[in-house]
Amino acid sequence: MTSTPASPATFAAWLGHLRDGAAEFSLPDPGEAANTSIARAGGSVSLFTGFLFNRTELGQELGLQDGGASPAETVLAGYRRWGSGVLNRLDGIFALAVWDQAARSLLCGRDPMGLHPFFYSLVHGELIFSWDLYTLRRHPAVPRDLNRVVIAEHLVQRWLNQQETFFPCPSAGCRAGTG
Numbered sequence: 001m002t003s004t005p006a007s008p009a010t011f012a013a014w015l016g017h018l019r020d021g022a023a024e025f026s027l028p029d030p031g032e033a034a035n036t037s038i039a040r041a042g043g044s045v046s047l048f049t050g051f052l053f054n055r056t057e058l059g060q061e062l063g064l065q066d067g068g069a070s071p072a073e074t075v076l077a078g079y080r081r082w083g084s085g086v087l088n089r090l091d092g093i094f095a096l097a098v099w100d101q102a103a104r105s106l107l108c109g110r111d112p113m114g115l116h117p118f119f120y121s122l123v124h125g126e127l128i129f130s131w132d133l134y135t136l137r138r139h140p141a142v143p144r145d146l147n148r149v150v151i152a153e154h155l156v157q158r159w160l161n162q163q164e165t166f167f168p169c170p171s172a173g174c175r176a177g178t179g
Helices: 055-061 071-089 133-138 148-157
Strands: 002-005 015-019 022-026 036-041 044-052 092-100 105-110 119-123 126-130
Touching: 015 092, 022 044, 036 071, 044 071, 055 071, 071 092, 071 105, 119 133, 126 133
Parallel strands: none
Antiparallel strands: 002 036, 015 022, 015 126, 036 044, 044 092, 092 105, 119 126
16 A cells, blocks of 8 residues: 655645546645645555544554554555445544545545535536535536525525535536535
8 A cells, every 4th residue: 555645736635536437536746735645555545634533543453554554544444444434433634535446436525523624516427526625616617606595594504504515506416515
C-alpha cells in the first residue's frame, strides 16, 4: 500500500469523477495541503482530508506498521477488512472517498457531525465530488446557478435542508448527504 500526501497547488482539493463505472481523480500536488492524504492498493484508492483521532489505534488493530499509517492508508485498510462498516469505526473530523476497482463501487462519507464538508453533484449520470466547494464548482459539468430559496432558508433557519443543495440540480438530481 502506498500513500501520498496531497495539496491544493493546482486544485483546491481532491476531485472525484465517476462515469460509466469508471473513476477518475484529479489530485493536488503533494506537499502543500495539510491534513490530506491519498492511498492506493490493489486497484483501490482512498482519498482523505481532515483529522482521524483514532488513527494509531485503528492502525494497530489492522496490523499496519507501527500503527502510524496515514489516515488514507488506515481508511483503505479498514475498508478492505470491514467494507462500508469502516465508517462506524472512524473517530474524527473528515471527508473521504474510497474507490473499490474490483467491486466498481464508491464509498463516500464524512464525520457524523458533518463538521467537515463533502460536496457532490450528479449531472447527466456523472457523479462529481470533492470536500472543497471551489474545486467542485470548477468542474465544467457542475451548474453555476444558485438555489436562492435554499440559501434564504439557510440564512433564516441556519440549517440546510438535507434534501436540497445551494445549487439547482438537473432532473437527474443531486442531494446533500451525510454519513
